Each structure stands twice: as C-alpha cells, then as structure tokens.
Amino acid sequence: MKTPGVADASQHVASNVLGLFHSSAFILVSLVAIGVLAGLLFRVGVIGFALKLFGTLVRWMIRTGFQIWEYLLSWAEWPLFLGTTLVMLGLGWVTIGLVPPFAILFGSLTLFMGVTACLAYMAIDLERYDVVRGYKALHDPGLGQAVAEKLVRYGDILGVPLLAAAAVSAVGGFALFNMGLYETVGRTWYAVVPHEGVPGYFDFLAYSLINLYQLVDVLDLAGSYNGVQITHLRPTQWPASTLLAAFKIFFTLILLQQLFASVRKGQALAEAIADFWSPHPSVHERARNSLHQHGAGVVQPLLNSLRTLTCLTKEQRDRLPQILADIGPACAPTLTRYLSDPNEGVRAVASAALGHLSVADAVPALVRLASDPSELVRQAVVAALGTIGENATRAARQRSLSIGRRRRNWIRWKRNRPMNETPAAPTADLAVDTLATALTDNSSSVRIEAARALGQIGTPAARTSGALATLLGDADETVRCGAAEALGKVGAEDQIPALAELLKDSSPVIKEAAARALGSLKGASSSAVPELVALLQDREPSVRQAVAEAIGQIGTLSEEATTALVEGLTSRDTAVRAQTAEALGAIGSAAEDAAPALVEALTDGNDRVRAEAASALGKIGEAAADAAVPGLVRALRDKDSWVSALAAEALGEIGEAAEEAVPALVRSLRHINPLVRANAAEALGKLGPAAADALPALVTAAKDADGNVRSRAVCALSEVAPADDPAPCRVALDLLADADSLVRAAAVEALAQHGAADESIAAAVLPLLEDANDQVKFQVIRAAPKLLGPAPEVVDGLIRRLLEDDSAWIREGAAAALGQLGSAAVAAGPSLLRAAQTGETAVRLQAVRAMVMIQPPEAVAAFSTALQDADPEIRKIASAGWIKAGAVPDDVVPALVDALRDPEMQVRANAAHLLGRLDALPAEAVPLLIDCAAHPNDGLRMNAAVALREGRPEAATEVFAHLLDDSNVRIRLIAAGAILTRDPADVRAATVVTGILSDPVARLRAIALEIITSLGQEAWHFLDALKLRVDEEDDPEIRERMRELVARCEEWKAAQNTAPTEEGSTFNPLAVVAQVFSGDKDVATP
Structure with missing residues (x-):
C-alpha cells in the first residue's frame, strides 16, 4: 500500500x-x-493559385528590382559597386557613435543597393536561360524569338562578381541597419547570449551571418556540451525577428534561384535537343539557334538522339552537320568516334560535320568509311572529302603564291623557297584517290557528289579526268552535268573535244554545264569557240547566257566567229538581233572586233535591240572606245529614255577614253528622264578628272528634284573635282540633312572620298551615326576613322552601334572601324569582347581583329574564346593576336596545346610559335609538336622545331636528326644548331652548317657563321672549313667576322689540351633564330 x-x-x-x-x-x-x-x-486548385500568385509576386519583385537597379545603379560595375558599398559601411560605422541615425541611413542604403543588385542579377540570369533555351536571341532574332535586350545591354555588368558584391552590400547593410536600430529605438530588441554586454558592429555582422547560415542551433549544441562558448546576438522582440525573417527569406530566394539555375542549365540541353526535332518550325528554329551555346557537350547527346529517329530527312541531314560544325573544332574528336556508330544517320551526320570543319586528321577514317553499305553515309563521306581536299588545295595554293616574296611585317608568313619545293598536299591526294573510286559507285547520288567533290579540289584532281570523262555517257543526266563541270574545274584540257561534243546534247542543262566547263578552261578551249558561237542562237536564254560567258572567259574570238556573231545583228528576227547583242556584251572585251556592228545596231528600229547594243558596248569597255563613243553620244538623244540611260551608263564604263563625250553627258544632266540624268552624273564621275569641265553642272545636279540624281551627282563631284576644290565638301555638307536616305549616304561617302578630318565635318557627320537608315550609318561608320578621328564621342557612338544596332553588317562595320582607330579605342574593349563572344560570325571576326589592333585589357579573354571558335579565320586571327599581345597567361597554355590539333595549319603554326616562347613547355605538347615538325609546311615545321629546342630538346633528338635533311635551309640550320649544342662534334650537323657557309645568300652564310661562333671554344672543329671559305667570301662584313673567328679557332685548337672551356659559351638557338629569322615564322596577318 x-x-x-x-x-x-x-x-x-x-x-x-x-x-x-x-x-x-x-x-x-x-x-x-x-x-x-x-x-x-x-x-x-487553391494551392496552384497560391503558387501562381507567389510566382507572380516574385517575378514582379525581380522585374521591379531590375528596373530600380537600371535606373539608379547600372553605372557601377562590380569593383565600383563594392568600393561604394565599403565606403558607405565605413561611414556608417564611424558615425554611429556620434550620430546613431546615420547608421540607419547608411545601412538602409547599402541594404537597398545589395537587394536591388541581387534582383537585377536574377532578372539577367532568367533572360540568360531564355537565350540558352532559344526563346530569345542576343542579335538578329529568328522565327519565334525575341531580343534579349537586358542581357545584351547589361550582361557584362551583371555577372557573378557583381552578385558577390551585392551579397556583401546586403549583409553588411543589414548588420549596420540593425546596429542603428539598437543604438536608437531598439535597444531591447536584441540580447547578447549567453553573456550580457554591449554589442558592436561585428556582433551584428556575425548576427546576420549566423542566422543566415542557420548556425544558431549548432552554437547552442556546442554550448550545451560545454564546448565552445560563443557570445552572440539573438532577437528578443518582434520587430527584430520580423526583420531577420525577411532577411532570411530574401537570401533563401536567392539561393533557390541559383539552385534552380543549375538545374535549368542541366535540363536546357535535353529540352533543346527535344525541341530541335519538333515538327513546328518556330520551336525547331528556336532550339537550333540555342544548341551552339552548350559547346562541345551538345555533340554526343545530339548524335545519340539521332538513334531514336526512324528516318532522317534531307533537310535535317543538310542542316545538322553545319550546326555541329558551328560549335567549333573542339567537337572533332567526338565526331570522329561516331564514324563507327551502328546507326547510318549518325555516321552520315558525323561525316558531313567533319567535312564542314575540314578536319584533315579525319581523312583516313573517312576513307575507311567510303565503302559503307549505306548510300547516305557514302554520299556524306565523299562530300566531306571534297571539302577537306578543297581546303588543303587552297592552303597549298596560298603557300605557292607567297614563294619568293619577302615580307618584312613580323606577323606574316615568309616562304622563300624555289617553286619546285612546294610539297604536294597528302590530304588532297588521299581524298582524290578515294573520290576517283567513288565515281563508279552504284548510286547515282554518290557519283554526282563524287564528281562535284573532285571539282571542288580542282587541279590536284586532274588525273581523274579519264574517269570523269567516262561519266559523260552516264544514263543519269545530273551525273553527266556534274562530270562536265568537274572536268572544267580540274583543268582537264585533254577532254575539250568531249566537252565540245556535249554541246550538241538535246538537254539544255547539259549544254549549259558543257559551256561552263569550257569557259573554266579559258584559252585552252579556243578550239571549241565555233561550237559555242552556234549556241548563241539557242532558244533557251540560260544556254545563251552560259555560252556567252564561256566565250568571254576563253577571251578570244576568231575572225570566223566574229563574222558569225555580226551576222546575227543583221537578222530579220528582232529577237535574234537582241540576243546577239546581249551575247556580245556577255563576252566582254573579247568581242571588241564586233564593236562597229554594235554601233550600227544603235540605229536599229527596235528599242530592245538598241538598248542591248548600248549595254554591250559598255561591257566591252575601253577596247571599243574608238568605235563606240561617237555612236553612244548620239544615243544619248535616243527617243527611248531607256536607251539614253544605257548609253550614258556605257560611256561611264568606257571611262577616260570617252572624254569627248563630256559635253553630251553634261547636256544629259538636263534630260527629262531622271534615270538618264542619274546615269549621266555617274558616268561623269567615272571619267574622273577628265570631266573637270562638268563641275558646275554637277553642282547644279546635286540640287535635282530626284534623289537618285542628287546622290549620283554628289558622288561624281568628289571623283571629278581637284583635291583642293572645296565645292564637293560644301555640297556634301548641305546634303547631309537631305530627306532622302540615299542622298545622305552618298553625301557621307563623298566627304570620305574628298574631305579630311575637320571639326565642322565631324560635327555634321557624327549625328548620322544614329540615323534611322542602315546605309547612312554604314557610310558614317566606314568614314569614321578618316573623317571623325579617335575622339571619345566617336568611340562611344561606334560602341553603341556595335552593341545596340539590329543589323549584323552595321555591327560588323562598327567593330572594323573601332579596330582602325587603334589604341585610342581602348574603351571599346568590353564591348568588343562581348561581340567576339556572342556576335555573328562576321561580327566576331571583326571584333577579334579589332582586339588585335587595339590590344585592350580584354584582349586576353577575347583571344582565349576565339581560339575555340568554329570559324577558322577567327581562330587564325586569335592565334596571331596572342603573338602580338606579348606575354601568354598560364591559363591559356592548355588552349594553345589544344590548338596544335587545330584543322587549320596556320593556327597550329602560331600555337607552336607561342609555346616556344614559354619558360616551360608542357609535356603534353611534345608529341603534338613532334607531329607538327613533320608537316609539309615550312613555317609549321620551323616553329615546332624552335619550340622543341627551347622547351624539351632531349625529347626531340630524333626529330632534329631528321630535320637535318629538311628541304628548307633555315630549318636545317635550327636542327643543326640544336644538335651542336649537345654535341659540337656531330658530323652531320657540322656538315649542314659548313655547307651553308658557301650558300649564295649572304644572310644564310651569316646565320651559319653565328652558329659556329656561338659554340665558343668548340668552334675549332670548323677551322679547316672556315679557312677554305674566308678568302672566297665576297661580303666584307662576313669576311671580317670570319677572319676573326679563324684567328680565335687557331688559338683554341693550339690550347685545346690545356685551356678550360670558355665559360658561358653555350649555344642559344632561340637567340640566333630571334636575331636572324625575325619575321620568318608562319604567322597569320590580323
């Protein structure tokens, strides 16, 4: 109990x-x-409505925050924003003991700045996601797209650095604001636990961060186990708790936004690929425009998605490879791997994309795929081989064109070797052999593509002319057309009879193709001219046009052919007479013997015949001047205004040889028909100073009621007037305010041609940068470097056009003009960087080129991005830009190593040159440089050899030994110097240097002598060779240096057993190369 x-x-x-x-x-x-x-x-639906309402509220907050930031704070980039924040926080902290309300003021201001900047960043981030998804575009929106105006304007400012600065501002401002409340009205709102005390600013700063990162419970847990006892603030009254809750909610929103941004980024690619295959044009186009923004990471999932398709349309096969190629050369390894994919669509697209990228290293893999069982794959392979072979041929041709030229600009190529040393392009040879086999493919589509590809490659494919000629008898008409055109492009002169026979084919398209082929062979086809002349009366206009152009390309007309053509001008049939005159015009200067007959035709009773005769005389040009000018002067008064207008135009085409026509053209400036007046003004301009007597009449014509006449007249004035005549500038300045945009554009063009930089001209022209007409703006932009100069307002105006204009060609021109201003346009660096990263191909090209010319601080980022660009020209300019930029940052080195794999030889050569300038050559670059040292191009081999010698010579011993037999004497010298550094007694290297002592080029002899001198006391090995050569040397300076070296070598040889090696006499090949090869490296011209 x-x-x-x-x-x-x-x-x-x-x-x-x-x-x-x-x-x-x-x-x-x-x-x-x-x-x-x-x-x-x-x-x-209540919760859905609540969430929708909450989303609307959040979007409103973000939109409003951005608008406030744009209005009040968009002037401050992150360093200035952060500096302003820290100054305000410092002022609040300093004044809180004196005037406590100031803490509230400065705290609220910095808090406001931080919050609005965070919201503005969220707005930009959301728009950036819209761009990635393809809903918006940075420039030139496509179907279903809007312009990302916020991102274009503020994308550079509102980045992660500004978000970090905004977070500092918000947290610091919240702490200062709370401290101000504590010191004024809220002393009981906060408590210091577990120990009492008076809190300072850092206590409130810790209060903000502890509660923001939810560390209160952790601190309480540590204290409960007698761990770390940390004194910190707690809110004790509802105002402080409310402020803290709002603060935490805001930063939770920021955190969630960043989290969702990461999730969206991962989902965007999958959604873009799914939308890419949408049957709806607007959805497909939007996705297509967004794919390239995902970089090389899009290649694999996009190709994998092809496997899910039951079929691939022709349009998709044509467009998808170009989309992949636009990503850039970084996707080439992935594309090469997919050549063995089991899906034929994947193999076809990968092959075509490699062709668009012109990846020469992929040729062996493509050749193996040429016998693929799929017709689509074989067709894509031969097309790719044609493109790659064409680019290889073009590169070889460019090397040949530069042979023997001495270029002193240090950023240009120098290839000074004999013509017969130009190596054949092995890539083109391999492609040609494969394509020749494809000409016998069972599929007509493959045969057509193979013929077209051989035509692309051109003369290196001439050995396939027999196989192509066989296809002239193919049952497929398209195959015959392709074979005929290819024969002309490969230069198959032995097949001219077969092509002439093809002119008798009943099919118009076959006759056109044969005519174009014969025209491509130029003078070699002169024997086929009679057959071509016969077709000038063909009933098909396209055949007549092709034949006439072919005769003009051939450039010669026999007497019989001329007689036959002239007979056509006397035909009873009006159409035949007009067609004959038209054909003679298309033939051009080769038809000069027919000029008298055409002059006679100017009196024909038919308007069309007279018009065609006048036009033909203008196309024949100066060669017809003696016979044509009097007749054309008479034709200026023809009863038909169209004939008069063409006569004036023809006189202008004849040029200064038509000087006697000036009085008649001046009279035509008063013709009733405005087209005649306009053509007369233009013709006077083409006559140049020979028409100086027409100046008063042209000044009057510049006030004509017709805008076309005024524009032609003001341009003519600038071409006719003497350089010191102020009349053209005066007239042009008056016309800058003309209501007709064509006239305003012509006035700016005239000022650019005749005027010079002048304050009055600049003040009148500069406002036209904001003209509503693109042509006017373009002329102002083009004239800006000459007329406006590098004034800050000019640079600012060009920057606005670069960033804000909706026309790509205007943005392109603005970038080019900024580049021409040089270092004075350094303020354009951020804008040019944005254009180089986000613009269209032409805009990116000009922006990167401008970076090379201006060298702003942003050039480093621009060149780094451009090295990965899809366009080869942009990569060339970027790699050359690094050379001009000087120092290469460490973080760019991996990109330079990757550039050694670039499809463009010029990019690889520039990358090798840059790697040769590094203090330490990356190990991963060595095998790539060794490959480059075996390339047929001199500049690439030279730069690779220098880079290996400077960086890791011990890894390139075999390479240098091989280069001793190089066809280029400079490369042999580099290799010999490298070997002699390690072994001064090496016989092969010594033989190379000794042999060059007798070279006919004095500069090479000087190089060899410098190498021997650089060996120090070891140079005595060359004593005998020097003695044999010294008396034969015809250059006084080299002979004197050689005698001095002989004397020293004799001393060294005598003392070799007792005297130590001269200290510091190590051979430095780069010093020698820098001295004697300056400018000889294969480098792109910006």
Whole structure:
C-alpha cells in the first residue's frame, strides 16, 4: 500500500505521460489532417493559385528590382559597386557613435543597393536561360524569338562578381541597419547570449551571418556540451525577428534561384535537343539557334538522339552537320568516334560535320568509311572529302603564291623557297584517290557528289579526268552535268573535244554545264569557240547566257566567229538581233572586233535591240572606245529614255577614253528622264578628272528634284573635282540633312572620298551615326576613322552601334572601324569582347581583329574564346593576336596545346610559335609538336622545331636528326644548331652548317657563321672549313667576322689540351633564330 505522497506523485507522473501522449497524438493527427487538407486544396486548385500568385509576386519583385537597379545603379560595375558599398559601411560605422541615425541611413542604403543588385542579377540570369533555351536571341532574332535586350545591354555588368558584391552590400547593410536600430529605438530588441554586454558592429555582422547560415542551433549544441562558448546576438522582440525573417527569406530566394539555375542549365540541353526535332518550325528554329551555346557537350547527346529517329530527312541531314560544325573544332574528336556508330544517320551526320570543319586528321577514317553499305553515309563521306581536299588545295595554293616574296611585317608568313619545293598536299591526294573510286559507285547520288567533290579540289584532281570523262555517257543526266563541270574545274584540257561534243546534247542543262566547263578552261578551249558561237542562237536564254560567258572567259574570238556573231545583228528576227547583242556584251572585251556592228545596231528600229547594243558596248569597255563613243553620244538623244540611260551608263564604263563625250553627258544632266540624268552624273564621275569641265553642272545636279540624281551627282563631284576644290565638301555638307536616305549616304561617302578630318565635318557627320537608315550609318561608320578621328564621342557612338544596332553588317562595320582607330579605342574593349563572344560570325571576326589592333585589357579573354571558335579565320586571327599581345597567361597554355590539333595549319603554326616562347613547355605538347615538325609546311615545321629546342630538346633528338635533311635551309640550320649544342662534334650537323657557309645568300652564310661562333671554344672543329671559305667570301662584313673567328679557332685548337672551356659559351638557338629569322615564322596577318 502506497503512502499518499507517493500515490499523488505517481498519479501526477501518469497524468503527465498521458498528456504527452495526447499531445503527440494530436500533433500527428494534425499533420495528417493538414496533409489531407493540402491535398484537397491542391485538387480544387487553391494551392496552384497560391503558387501562381507567389510566382507572380516574385517575378514582379525581380522585374521591379531590375528596373530600380537600371535606373539608379547600372553605372557601377562590380569593383565600383563594392568600393561604394565599403565606403558607405565605413561611414556608417564611424558615425554611429556620434550620430546613431546615420547608421540607419547608411545601412538602409547599402541594404537597398545589395537587394536591388541581387534582383537585377536574377532578372539577367532568367533572360540568360531564355537565350540558352532559344526563346530569345542576343542579335538578329529568328522565327519565334525575341531580343534579349537586358542581357545584351547589361550582361557584362551583371555577372557573378557583381552578385558577390551585392551579397556583401546586403549583409553588411543589414548588420549596420540593425546596429542603428539598437543604438536608437531598439535597444531591447536584441540580447547578447549567453553573456550580457554591449554589442558592436561585428556582433551584428556575425548576427546576420549566423542566422543566415542557420548556425544558431549548432552554437547552442556546442554550448550545451560545454564546448565552445560563443557570445552572440539573438532577437528578443518582434520587430527584430520580423526583420531577420525577411532577411532570411530574401537570401533563401536567392539561393533557390541559383539552385534552380543549375538545374535549368542541366535540363536546357535535353529540352533543346527535344525541341530541335519538333515538327513546328518556330520551336525547331528556336532550339537550333540555342544548341551552339552548350559547346562541345551538345555533340554526343545530339548524335545519340539521332538513334531514336526512324528516318532522317534531307533537310535535317543538310542542316545538322553545319550546326555541329558551328560549335567549333573542339567537337572533332567526338565526331570522329561516331564514324563507327551502328546507326547510318549518325555516321552520315558525323561525316558531313567533319567535312564542314575540314578536319584533315579525319581523312583516313573517312576513307575507311567510303565503302559503307549505306548510300547516305557514302554520299556524306565523299562530300566531306571534297571539302577537306578543297581546303588543303587552297592552303597549298596560298603557300605557292607567297614563294619568293619577302615580307618584312613580323606577323606574316615568309616562304622563300624555289617553286619546285612546294610539297604536294597528302590530304588532297588521299581524298582524290578515294573520290576517283567513288565515281563508279552504284548510286547515282554518290557519283554526282563524287564528281562535284573532285571539282571542288580542282587541279590536284586532274588525273581523274579519264574517269570523269567516262561519266559523260552516264544514263543519269545530273551525273553527266556534274562530270562536265568537274572536268572544267580540274583543268582537264585533254577532254575539250568531249566537252565540245556535249554541246550538241538535246538537254539544255547539259549544254549549259558543257559551256561552263569550257569557259573554266579559258584559252585552252579556243578550239571549241565555233561550237559555242552556234549556241548563241539557242532558244533557251540560260544556254545563251552560259555560252556567252564561256566565250568571254576563253577571251578570244576568231575572225570566223566574229563574222558569225555580226551576222546575227543583221537578222530579220528582232529577237535574234537582241540576243546577239546581249551575247556580245556577255563576252566582254573579247568581242571588241564586233564593236562597229554594235554601233550600227544603235540605229536599229527596235528599242530592245538598241538598248542591248548600248549595254554591250559598255561591257566591252575601253577596247571599243574608238568605235563606240561617237555612236553612244548620239544615243544619248535616243527617243527611248531607256536607251539614253544605257548609253550614258556605257560611256561611264568606257571611262577616260570617252572624254569627248563630256559635253553630251553634261547636256544629259538636263534630260527629262531622271534615270538618264542619274546615269549621266555617274558616268561623269567615272571619267574622273577628265570631266573637270562638268563641275558646275554637277553642282547644279546635286540640287535635282530626284534623289537618285542628287546622290549620283554628289558622288561624281568628289571623283571629278581637284583635291583642293572645296565645292564637293560644301555640297556634301548641305546634303547631309537631305530627306532622302540615299542622298545622305552618298553625301557621307563623298566627304570620305574628298574631305579630311575637320571639326565642322565631324560635327555634321557624327549625328548620322544614329540615323534611322542602315546605309547612312554604314557610310558614317566606314568614314569614321578618316573623317571623325579617335575622339571619345566617336568611340562611344561606334560602341553603341556595335552593341545596340539590329543589323549584323552595321555591327560588323562598327567593330572594323573601332579596330582602325587603334589604341585610342581602348574603351571599346568590353564591348568588343562581348561581340567576339556572342556576335555573328562576321561580327566576331571583326571584333577579334579589332582586339588585335587595339590590344585592350580584354584582349586576353577575347583571344582565349576565339581560339575555340568554329570559324577558322577567327581562330587564325586569335592565334596571331596572342603573338602580338606579348606575354601568354598560364591559363591559356592548355588552349594553345589544344590548338596544335587545330584543322587549320596556320593556327597550329602560331600555337607552336607561342609555346616556344614559354619558360616551360608542357609535356603534353611534345608529341603534338613532334607531329607538327613533320608537316609539309615550312613555317609549321620551323616553329615546332624552335619550340622543341627551347622547351624539351632531349625529347626531340630524333626529330632534329631528321630535320637535318629538311628541304628548307633555315630549318636545317635550327636542327643543326640544336644538335651542336649537345654535341659540337656531330658530323652531320657540322656538315649542314659548313655547307651553308658557301650558300649564295649572304644572310644564310651569316646565320651559319653565328652558329659556329656561338659554340665558343668548340668552334675549332670548323677551322679547316672556315679557312677554305674566308678568302672566297665576297661580303666584307662576313669576311671580317670570319677572319676573326679563324684567328680565335687557331688559338683554341693550339690550347685545346690545356685551356678550360670558355665559360658561358653555350649555344642559344632561340637567340640566333630571334636575331636572324625575325619575321620568318608562319604567322597569320590580323
């Protein structure tokens, strides 16, 4: 039996336990009830509406925050923003003891700055996602797209650095604001725990961060176990708790936005690929425009998605490879791997994309695929081989064109070797052999593509002329056409009879193709001219046009052919006479013997015949001047205004030889028909100073009622007037305000041609940078470097056009003009960087070129991005830009190593040159440089050899030994110097240097002598060779240096057993190469 006290205690404990049980059960039941209620509310749409309302509120906050930031804070990039924030926080902290309300003021201002900047960043980030998805575009929006105006304008400012600065501003401002409240009205709102005390600013700063990162519970846990006892602030009143809750909610929103941004970035690629295959044009186009923004990472998933398609349309096969190629050369390794994919669509697209990229290293893999069972794959392979072979041929041709030229600009190529040393392009040879086999393919589509590809490659494919000629008898008409045109492009002169025979084919398209082929062979086809002349009366206009152009390309007309053509001008059939005159015009200067007959035709009773005769005389040009000018002067008064207009135009085409026509053209400036007046003004301009007597009439014509006449007249004035005549500038300045945009554009063009930089001209022209007409703006931009100069307002205007104009060609021109201004346009660096990263191909090209010319601080980022660009010209300019930029940052070295794999030889050569300038050559670059050292191009081999010698010579011993037999004497010298550094007695290297001592080029002899001198006392090995050569040397300076070296070598030889090696006489090949090969490296011209 329990005592009463014990019973009461037991009852109390039981009651508490029962109460706890009831409370716990109530909580659990409440949670279940809340879940059921939430489900019901979701079903009826209440929660969805609430979430939608919340989303609308958040979007409104973001939009409003951006607008406030744009209006008040868009002037501050992140360094200035952060500096301003720290200054305001410092002022608030300093003044809080003197004037506590100032802490509230400065704290609220910095908090406001931070919050609005964070919201502005969120707005930009959302728009950036719209661009990635393809809903918006940075420039030139496509179907279903809008312009990302915020991103274009503020994308450079609102980046992660500004977000970090904004977070500092918000947290610091919140702390200062709370401290100000504590010091004024809220001393009881906060408590210092677990110890009492007076908090300072750093306590409030810790208060903000501890609560923001949810560290309060961690601190309490540490204190409960007698761990670290940290004194910190807690809110004790509802105002402080409310402010803290709002602060935490805001930063939670920022955190969630960043989290969702990361998730969106991962989903965007999958969604873009799915949308790419959409049947809806707007959706497909939007996705297509967004794919390249994902970089090389899009290649694999996009190719994998092809496997899910049951079929691939012709349009998709044509467009998808170009989309992949636009990503750039970084995707080439992935594309090469997919050449062995089991899906034929994947193999076809990968092959075509490699062709668009012109990846020469992929040729062996493509050749193996040429016998693929799929017709689509074989067709894509031969097309790719044609493109790659064409580019290889073009590169070889460019090397040949530069042979023998001495270029002193240090960033240009120098290839000064004999013509017969130009190596054949092995890539083109391999492609030609494969394509020749494809000409016998069972598929007509493959045969057509193979013929077209051989035509692309050109003369290196001439050995396939027999196989192509066989296809002239193919059953497929398109195959015959392709074979005929290819024969002309490969220079198959031995097949001219076969092509002439093809002119008799009944098919118009076959006759056109044969005529174009014969025209491509130029003078070699002169024997086929009679057959071509016969077709000038063909009933098909396209055949007549092709034949006439072919005769003009051939450039010669026999007497019989001329007689036959002239007879056509006397035909009873009006159409035949007109067609004959038209054909003679298309032939051009080769038809000069027919000029008298055409002059006679100017009196024909038919308007069309007279018009065609006048036009033909103009196309024949100066060669017809003696016979044509008098007749054309008479034709200026023809009863038909169209004939008069063409006569004026023809006189202009004849040029200065038509000087006697000036009075007649001046009279035509008063013709009733505005086209005649306009053509007369233009003709006077083409006559140049010979038409100086027409100046007063042209000044009057510049006030003509017709805008076309005014524009032609003001341009003519600038071409006719003497350089010191102020009339053209005066007239042009008056016309800058003309209502006709064509006239305003012509006035700017005239000022650019005749005027010079002048304050009055600049003040009148500069406002036209904001003209509504693109042609006017283009002329102003083109004239800006000459007329406006590098004034800050000019640079600012060009920057606006670069960033804000909706026309790509205007943005392209603005970038080019900024580049021409040089270092004075350094303020354009950020804008040019944005254009180089986001613009169209032509805009990116000009922006990178401008970076090379201006060299702003942003050039480093621009060149790094451009090295990965899809366009080969941009990569060439970027790699050359690094050379001009000087120092190469460490973070760019991996990109330079990757550039050694670039499809463009010029990019590889520039990358090798840059790697040769590094203090330490990366190990991964060595095998790539060794490959480059075996390339047929002199510049690439030279730069690779120098880079290996400077960086890791021990890894390139075999390379240098091989280069001793190189066809280029400079490369042999580099290799010999490298070997002699390690082994001064090496016989092969010594033989190379000794042989060059007798070279006919004095500069090479000087190089060889310098190498020997650089060996120090070891140079005595060359004593005998020097003695044999010294008396034969005809260059006084070299002979004197050689005599001095002989004397020293004799001393060294005599003392070799006792004297130590001269200290510091190590051979430095780069010093020698820098001295004697300056400018000889294969480098792109910006």
